[in-house]
Amino acid sequence: MNSLYVARARKDKIVRFLCLSAAAFGLIWLGLILFTLISKGFAGLSWAVFTEMTPPPGSKTGGLANAIMGSIMMTLIGVGVGTPIGMLAGTYLAEYGRHEKLSFYVRFINDILLSAPSIVIGLFVYGAVVVPMGGFSGFAGSLALAVIVIPVVVRTTEDMLLLVPNQLREAAAALGLPRSLVIRRIAYTAARTGLITGILLATARVAGETAPLLFTALSNQFWNVNLMKTMANLPVTINNFVQSPYEYWRQLAWTGALLITLAVLALNVIARLLGTERKPK
């Protein structure tokens, strides 16, 4: 009896140790990545990164200004196009068609799209936009990002609207408010921080997406804000620079990687802060 107890306690200790080492193992890798990123990225950070264009091969000067601008533009347009569609679709799922057959299918398909390989979305936009338009463009890149934004926003909108208590809707309806106004004035307002969180998370998700831009927006060595032409962007620039033989290009790639990561982490942190602010109420 006593030895059985000792054996059980020992087993428990072993598992405890294994789980602790798993946590240490995981966190060490992830810590290493952040450490490399910060140490190598900060080394190349200077004003030139924000003011000069991406350098031609072999050049020892240059920055990422055009890529940063392109990334910001395409991310904003992608989110701008994807958010309304996603929000309206999420509204349908949560408000109108909660128990309808159509909602069941939309929900299922949306969940699939949520984790669909992003390179396939790039291929889709290549076939659906780039080929008919006759060339790569920032516009196509933005659309590819929008396709990734939509499922994220649909999901969060539905989840957030479902959290709004039904009594609020019923009270508004009892005052004679038509259904669309109940949704727009009452449900949206009640779920506002949640909806904003969802949009921020979607932005964070697409800000670093590379695969869908590889053959939609392509890249551009020059300053360009014309959406109908190829457009430089940070992820693809990093992709091109990482494998180059030029030391300066590799350095820029690390700096670009640091910028993207900081932006993504900042968006995540803001979204998280907004999310926790809501709870105590």
Place this chain on the structure above:
Amino acid sequence: MSVPATTDRTTPLDRARALAAFKLGDRTFYWLTRLSALIVLCLLGGIIISLIIGAWPAIKTFGLDFLVTRRWAPQLSPSPVLGALGPLYGTVVTSLIAMLIAVPVGIGIAIFLTEFCPPMLRRPVGVAIELLAGIPSIIYGMWGFFVLAPFMTEHFMPAVIATFAHVPVLNVIFAGPPSYLSLFNAALVLAIMILPFITAISRDVFQTVPPMLKESAYGLGCTTWEVVKNVVIPFTRAGVIGGIMLALGRALGETMAVTFIIGNSFQISGSIFSPGTTISAAIASEFAEASGVHMSALILLGLLLFVLTFFVLAAARLMLARLQRQQGK
């Protein structure tokens, strides 16, 4: 526009007009939301149709042989020979190795977080893991290329090759020479990338176990491990498997984390230390220079990948839905 007040002065006509405006707005909004929901459905249809159209020349040229051909020779004239076996093999092998590493570690971390972790550390570690899940995959790929691959190739691989040199079967799987660009290095980066993802899902799933169940087990004198093994894991099995399959779906389709270090070689060799390629890496590195049947074959690869991940993800969702129903009971 403000709604006209219904005082005595309003005529019946005003009220009728206001009600009509309400009705119109209501209808419009309803149809807008319904239309958007339909757009989501159409997106999936659009992706499939667009891929089939793009892949059609390759389907016509190669037919089902595409799936079993090992050769990938786009430059061959007059007719290139292209087969999906190499990339399919690489995709499956890298994902499997990544899952073998990431699943036990990820679940271990989740158990640590929910059962063993001092409450003070629980939140910061949890938040750190979630933030790391948000880091773009190209960062993992870069780090693998510059830091992990050189390290593994110089220190880890030679040791493993030497250890298993005389063990049958294993000496084929771990055959040399060590290479920077290899299936193993790619799989390792993939594993590190999906680790936070598996941890986050498993932790969420473990937290759905009612405290009452766990406490009854503790009350019977169970150790923490026995509670995990006999209560937490059986209760959440469907959810954990669903989460693992979601992660597998991610690993199968991941592009940027593997492209730099897989080597883009279409050869199939038994050794996991030799270069290979995955479907997504092949598309990412060859698409820009491809044309004609070559490009079409790459799109066909994309279609295969989409079908593959579709089934994995669909199965994952069904598992997770089962867990939700179970909770609803």
